[in-house]
Amino acid sequence: MATISLLLIFLLHAATVISADLRPGFYHSTCPDAESIVRGVMRKALIREPRSVASVMRFQFHDCFVNGCDGSMLLDDTPTMLGEKLALSNINSLRSYEVIDEAKEELEKACPGVVSCADIVIMAARDAVALAGGPDWKVRLGRLDSLTASQEDSNNIMPSPRANASALVDLFRKFNLSIRDLVALSGSHSIGQARCFSIMFRLYNQSGSGKPDPAIEPGFREKLDKLCPLNVDQNVTGDLDATPCVFDNQYFKDLVAGRGFLNSDQTLFTFPKTRGYVELYSRDQSQFFKDFVNGMLKMGDLQSGHCGEVRKNCRVVNGHSDHLLLE
CATH class of the missing domain: 1.10.420.10 (Peroxidase, domain 2)
Incomplete structure (x- = not known):
């Protein structure tokens, strides 16, 4: 039993350490088409509804400012957890979650259990900018998905549209x-x-x-x-x-x-x-x-340091018996 406990502690620690190892080309060997798959999904989303790419780009802001870039804002509410989708800055504002779902489904077909939802958000935000005529860049990848979300933290952190520049300066300084x-x-x-x-x-x-x-x-x-x-x-x-x-x-x-x-x-x-x-x-x-x-x-480098997993479905955490750690 002691050996199993030590192994569990090691794996949980490894999840935190690996999550901090962000680098371009993280999926080069484990899922070489990951970035092209996400861009393909974003390209189709742009054709379907041009506004959707702007919505997806904002996911990076709303995810990363609340306890780091960990995909927490993608989690649906559960009987024991109030997630971030209904937080004051997100409800009736953030939209196009289905684009991330579509990217995740395509990635699970190509490379099951490999690409985290948190990394999909980062790739999709970059692609939204590039496809709209803005700059393109190499994203640093290797994040894990959080095991929980916090509506309270989102309410306390994310600014209101009424915020002035002075308040925004103070908020950004904290990060x-x-x-x-x-x-x-x-x-x-x-x-x-x-x-x-x-x-x-x-x-x-x-x-x-x-x-x-x-x-x-x-x-x-x-x-x-x-x-x-x-x-x-x-x-x-x-x-x-x-x-x-x-x-x-x-x-x-x-x-x-x-x-x-x-x-x-x-x-x-x-x-x-x-x-x-x-x-x-x-x-x-x-x-x-x-x-x-x-x-x-x-902003993409912001992390909570908490343990995580690679979710099979971006809206829910995996079962306790099948957490998939990044390799």
């Missing part, structure tokens, strides 16, 4: 991400849409004043008023920038012009510590791309 990282990674809003729910306070009661956000350019304010009147279905969506299907630096140009959709975006231009980077990226798309890739890699 050793710089102000430059913050602004560059905010450029993820170069693609996709957001709900009227996220901006109603900006339009009608900014800071409890009963007035709109004065930073909104008047012509853009008129457009938003038509999209999101007071009696609107707040699930109606609007574009995050003027080119929502193309990953480019238009997002930053819009912020300079006072046309940021979210409060958390527009304050990056009005806040002195972040304004310079917004101006830089609005002028220099290549620098934005370079810094965005660097930020995605740094």
Whole structure:
């Protein structure tokens, strides 16, 4: 019995250590087509629904900030666990989980029990950017999937669309991400849409004043008023920038012009510590791309240090008797 216990301790320790060994080409020998399989799934998702790739890209942010990049946000609720899908920042916001499911199904056919869901999120986020016309890069892989999720942790960590740049700077600092990282990674809003729910306070009661956000350019304010009147279905969506299907630096140009959709975006231009980077990226798309890739890699390295497994189904943990550790 003692031998079995020692072996179990060793294996659990190995899961933590191996999870920290992130490197490009991790699946070169165990599943050589892993990255091409994920990109193929993302390409089909883009054709089916262009908005889906932006949704999948955001999974990396919502997964990695909450106890590291471990696929925890993909877990469904259970009778004994409230997962992260219904957390305040995720409910009615995150979507396209089925794209990750599809990638996992294809990978299980090709290489059963090898590629973690956490790594699929990282690959898919990179592919979303590349397929939308943005930069491409080599991702570091080798993560394990968590055995649990925490709605409470997600609620406590993830920022609200009402957050201002100062609060975002403080949040990113906790993860050793710089102000430059913050602004560059905010450029993820170069693609996709957001709900009227996220901006109603900006339009009608900014800071409890009963007035709109004065930073909104008047012509853009008129457009938003038509999209999101007071009696609107707040699930109606609007574009995050003027080119929502193309990953480019238009997002930053819009912020300079006072046309940021979210409060958390527009304050990056009005806040002195972040304004310079917004101006830089609005002028220099290549620098934005370079810094965005660097930020995605740094964020992708965030880990909890907890033990994990390679899930067979990204929505549920494996049975206790068949945990599959990365080799």
